[in-house]
Amino acid sequence: MASGAGKPIWPRVPPGFVKGQLLAHKLLGLTLSAVMYLVCLTGAVAVFYAEFERWEAPGVPEMAEVSPEAVGRAVAFARQHISEAGDTPVDVYVITPSPEMPRLIIDYEEDVLAFDQNGDYVGPGAHELTHFLTELHYALHLPWQIGFIVVGILGVLLVALIVGGALALPRMFRDAFTLRLGSGRRLARVDIHNRLAVWGLPFHLVVAVSGAVMGLAMVAISVASPVMFSGDSGRAMAALYGDTAALSAQAREAGPPSRSEPEARIVAALKNLAIERPGNPPIYLALNQFSTPDEMLSIAAGHPDRLIYSEVYRFDSAGGLMSSDGYADGNASQQVLGSMFRIHAGAFGGILVKLIYFALGLGLSFICTTGVDIWLAKAAARGRQHPGIQSTWTSFVWGTPAMLAIAGALYILWAVPPEPVFWIGLIFISLGGIWVPQRLLHWIGPAATATATLLLLTVHAVRFGPDVATHAGLGVSAGLFATSFALAALGWRNWTKAGTVQTGLSGEPGFR
Template identity: 40%
Template sequence: MSAAPDPGTVKRALSAHAAIGLLAGALLYLVSLTGTLAVFYAEFQRVEQQGVPEMTAIAPEAVARGVAAMVATEAGKPKTTHLYVHMPVEDLPRATITTDNQAFHLRADGSLAQKEEIAWSDFLLQLHYLLNLPALFGILLVGALGVAMLALAVSGVVAHPRIFRDAFRLRARDANALADWHNRLSVWTLPFSVAIALTGAIIGTATLTGYAIASADHGGDLEKVYAPIYGAEAKPDPAPAPLPDVAAALRHMAAHHPDVVVSYAILHDPGTKGQHIQIVGEHQRRLIFGEYYGFDAAGQFQHRAGLADGAVGQQAAASLYRLHFGTFGGLPVKIAYFVFGAALTAICATGTFLWLGKRRRRGFDEPRLLAAWRGVVWGWPIALAASFVARIAIGNDAPLVPIFWGGAVLVVVAAVALARWRPLPRLLQGGLVAAIGADAVAAIV
């Protein structure tokens, strides 16, 4: 007696399997899209919040005055454990102080200006890093997507032995045009795709490794895991003390390291006896995000972490983020990363279209899945653009996560409902053009 399932059950199971694959492809597409945009994270901040005091440099004494003014506004709030002073740099010439509770821009004289309001820029970055999921789960999922992207890049080359020989062969007007564009873009961007996927996978999986080591060897203390790479925190002492002399630390950097671009001054446990200062300095023509220079509360130099000249592993770990986001080499590198990132996003989109077409040729005609994918490819950028318009219209407290994900789900559901409506692709494409235009108007106004 046969126990084989009926053909209808098998077909539904295969459709469910395909839908799961489509979801994975959608997340990979979203990570590629948001990563491409996040290359201009600093520039988005300047567009999102205009009218902020900008400067090429700020005096050490002005920074100290800003710190004192910021700490004075913290009265009655939870005690801040870290105070960050973002120093003016080339792509973001603003001085900003951030505590555990709030953030304010500074004027050149060190007085507090307006509150920092960059909710959309931060939302974009968190969407790329975490997909708006809880931190550990989100970064692990994004890391896994990086592994998947790396596997797809390598397997794509192996599966197409003529891929390099046909690198510039395009059949632009026949049924193979989409496949040709997919394959050509994959070849042209292969080094970039591998670098982005590999660094993304390392960043994500390193988090899991860090938590595992902390749990096994350090009683769950993650700081002890990262201390050999980034340096250890001083032993806390909560007894009150005057604020640390951050001006002295900045003067030391100017006098002894004039070629180092100071990007951050970090005050650990400010206003306590356990406080100390870290200066983050960017080294020119290096991939590292910066070197940590440690100072005591009096602003006396203590040590360097070794990210610039320490162990090879330290230097490699400090280079992952700039290599992943293209924040080295100035605007030309950012433009190149944007172009290659857009190509990678197109590869993700066309790859799934090709997969669905192959399934259709094998007898699995699934118009709803095709419509859902069109909803993702064209509709999710629309939802992202709509979230920016909402941020400008409503303000920094706009509910960006519900707006984006609600819009993303809505457009996919609507696309599936209109799966057999012929004008659907043109409607979605026109909607994206209109949404980008609305973003441009919102940015200008």
């Protein structure tokens, strides 16, 4: 017993295996950082999702309000259009004019139709680029049920990182205004990383927690379905929002509407909503189980005095108010869940709040990038340099916004699907960065992104002509131009230093 007491319990692991596992561990950490950066950057831009929808189709008519009869005519046209096209959508959504989206749009899986103030069809109203951006943010272009859960779990990890970082570095609060910008690249990055983390801590927590809550709600439904409902997610949703068949049967008891104009039920429902909820204007209408005997009409109405995105009101076959989902006056958990979207997306307080969310979102994205840079710089200081990983990471960081712009330009020009363009281009740019010195990437990255952004603006102007000067397109175009100018200035600044600094901005190891 004594002779074997000093022997290790585990057999000796070959050094090559250990080295391989360490590399795998680093690559996994880099991958998680990359996904976190993708989510944070696209989230910062997606704060302006409504503005991007309008910019993407600037010629669509806009109006402050629309009559119930005009909405009825629009739905009647859409119903006939869907029937003639042979489409079979399960759900059809009617977006009514609101301050954030002053348009009359009918949206379903196969098509998007735009209408004027009279309810007359004026052409397509699709905004695929905005969907491309938002779906990258909340689902990473994975199948919705999977991607939403994955991003929700990332939200949980982000909360853990924020809380853990604050607890692990108590000096970061005491040194909240310390910036050693002239003390070398690594120390400057550490200070900027920590200062942004401190200054934006409330925002970071709010965004991370709200994203985690929305994602975990999907996780809860996914877990509840097999455990409590024998794998039937429909039954799980029915337990939360009511059984569709039972609600439809209850709605039919009211009989047909008394009015005779097109889609009289919708006209009556909108008028009844205005009477019974005068302070809650409609945001959109949902026609679930479309064109079936069980078709249900619900209206999502805004509550300007509350943080909830909307309350959903259900209407019977005669257009009478039947029930609601309880986001406005239900239990506390429903009200909290109903408020998560506005809190997460900054969809309250107007353009000023959106600009603040955008700036803080960019700060969070920068925290993601500097976290990896600091790790690589510390490893280099210990004699373990990873120039290939550093260049790949820098290429990925700059390649992401550049490919967002290029994918958008190609879609506007030739309707090229943006998803494969973005992912294939980003992979090639990231891997290609292995052979590019870091000192060159410091100016090539921002310069290329500025060029791609100007390309997107140019293509948009050529495609839509005078319409880009309308209110719907001017704001986003001005923002994109300012962004390209700032990136070009950054690229020029870094280029002027590239000729005199050969080993990075401060000559420190780890930044070629």
